[in-house]
Amino acid sequence: MRAYVELIRNTPLLVQLFIVFFGLPTLGIRLNANEAALVALSINLGAYSTEIIRAGIESLPRSQIEAGRALGLTALQTFRYIVLYQAVKAIYPALASQFVLLMLATSIVSAIGATELFHQAAFIESRTYRSFEVYTLITLSYLLLTVGFRGLFSLVYWAVFVRRPSR
Amino acid sequence: MSLVSLENVVKRFGSLEVLKGVSLEVDKGEIVAVIGRSGSGKSTMLRCINALEPVQAGRIMVDGIEVTAPGADHNKLRARVGMVFQSYNLFPHLNVERNVKLALKLVRRMSDAEASEVARRMVAKVGLEDKLLAYPDELSGGQQQRVAIARSLAMQPTIMLFDEITSALDPELVGEVLKVLEELAEEGMTMMLVTHEMHFARTVADRVVFMHEGRIHEEGPAEQILREPGTAELRNFLSAVLH
Amino acid sequence: MIREFALADFGYLLLATRWTILLALTAMLGGGFLGLVVAICRVLPIRPLNWLTVGYINLIQGTPLLGQLFVFFFGLPLFGLSVDAWTAAALAMSIYASAFFGEIWRGSLQSVPLRQWEAGASLGLTYRQRLAYVIIPQAVRISIPPTVGFIVQLVKNTSLAALIGFIELTRASQIMAAATFAPLQVYLAAAGIYFVICFGLSHVSQLLERRLHVAR
């Protein structure tokens, strides 16, 4: 597990994508561009979120678990009612920004020609020869996505963790 | 003439009035213990004396410097006033010796050799000569607080301000810090100390000042005021801390 | 042209790695310098400047690096500058890095506890002395892990320069994969090289972290 996390976190997503799309067929595993992208992005996100979740759970003071057990809660109840909420709260911001980073990273999937924003641009470019304008437009449209997702994530955070739960 | 004088000092944080006209004189060589409930304005008063907080009205004089005058030289003032906080604010990136030497070199303009000599003497004075090269995170809370005292003393202040310097310590470490204060008292250092150690206040302080809701509610000779409090507020406070 | 992936080919990849390292170093230095400017503009008490800087940071952090690379690669010629892939990549990655370095360093500066300022003040240190001898040394220590962490990202992200045709490790692997018909071995070898660099960097950071005394 540790090795998987370290291997993924210390190599470029683009190379991971190339391994999946161009490398795996050597072993008889043939994926189309979209499937390869999905596999590579999932493996990548998996490694980062594993790390974030591990750090989040470790950041929770042991005394919280002990307090739960001392009140007579079972291990499962302690996890369900004490650990989970606090851990998710601690992990959420990092997980949300990792998601945004991943969304931005989808742009490189165009390198293997999956159907995604930048690939569309390459297509448009060949017809209009206005590559600069097109790429600027596409790049800025990611900004909209980023702002949108960030807003959404903070809204969810506020609704779940900031607003006092109804009494 | 008194070393410190406060005249009708008013301090507000926004609309919250924390000091509501505080007047106080401290003479050279005097030891004043400041007591009172949490939130009564004790820390704020000390911080105003050291110009860490600006005041809204009133006048503060320290050792001939008018702290509250516009354009007063606060760094010059602070070089003469030693202050030690509840959270031992040592510089974590410097070892004990360099914590003490920093201001000696930068403010007192001492040579490195001179500063080292003073640092060694001051650290020995608080009984930590064997920790000269240790970093703050390698010391106990009591040891850190003693270094903080040594760091202030090295500047040869005319007055020392102590703000609950034993409150964050484990009980068994309080004694070693109070012992340093007792030695300072014997040397005739002028001190103002906020404390919850009533026994210490009674035996070491000359005078006790009781603060209540932003005012000096009662003051007098330590022995007397603690034995026979004149106001109901002080009586309540004492019975709350003593039991 | 078609042949097996051999030791000589691995040598070719290693040779191309110097361009990866050079690009990362350039982005580090260029981005480091600009990042300092960004951090300062962000903390100076000048409102419009702060807003402008925040806008800059959000623009850079909110768009994909690949897009920035394309914009520089296709955009600069419009201003009459004939840029090759190297220049476009170096420029784009420096700008990209500046937004992240700027935020990391601002955060480090602001995470030094306020009472450290007060401790310096109560010893009579001037504002500049407090900044130079008390605050900045601590901020630098605090900033080391996230800074190195971002440098690792930077090294990995140099791979995107391959997509504007700059021949560094990833582009070299693409060429090599086409020549040898052994894409799996080639890309695994490339991944291995990236891993050694990045893992090594993270390791150095951990060692440093343990040896520096930082406030808790």
Ligand SMILES: Nc1ncnc2c1ncn2[C@@H]1O[C@H](COP(=O)(O)OP(=O)(O)O)[C@@H](O)[C@H]1O
């Ligand atoms: N920086 C600040 N901003 C706003 N309110 C403050 C600040 N510092 C202290 N106060 C308020 O001033 C009052 C007195 O605080 P303080 O002087 O620290 O009390 P004491 O030291 O006697 O416990 C408290 O109500 C506290 O909340």
Ligand SMILES: [Mg+2]
């Ligand atoms: Mg206080």
